[in-house]
Amino acid sequence: MSGEKPGEMPGELLTPVPDEDGAPFWEYAARGELRVQACAACGELRFPPRPCCPHCQSFDSEWRRMSGRGRIWSYVIPHPPLLPAYAAHAPGYNVAVIELVDAPHIRLVGNVVTAPDAPIDSVDPARLRIGAPVRVAFGDLPRWVLERS
Incomplete structure (x- = not known):
């Protein structure tokens, strides 16, 4: 290793x-x-x-x-991926910074996905917007799903 x-x-x-x-x-x-x-x-x-x-x-x-609700504070679509394991998901995966609604000074990093155990490239990058409402979704890791606004 x-x-x-x-x-x-x-x-x-x-x-x-x-x-x-x-x-x-x-x-x-x-x-x-x-x-x-x-x-x-x-x-x-x-x-x-x-x-x-x-x-x-x-x-x-x-x-x-916390309520599990937040907003996309920032995000990036990595081109190319920084680690080899992410190559299969590029360029469609995202890394987002989520600002919690309950505590706006608290920001968590994760992926916006379509469902808790969905692949990290499951959301079309064109759907991501700064300020878009999200909610936490628990699978193997906490991730974020877009809420309808």
């Missing part, structure tokens, strides 16, 4: 490699819940997860459930 990075297998798409702070995010996602870390002292939401609150320096945290 020379040259491979954690979460990368030859010919496979990247998978998350949770650290101690982010592990609860992935555990909730496996149960179909989108949760974001919050400071238990001052209530500020934070992402990515980390041990200390950047606002009040408390080490106490909790995980708050």
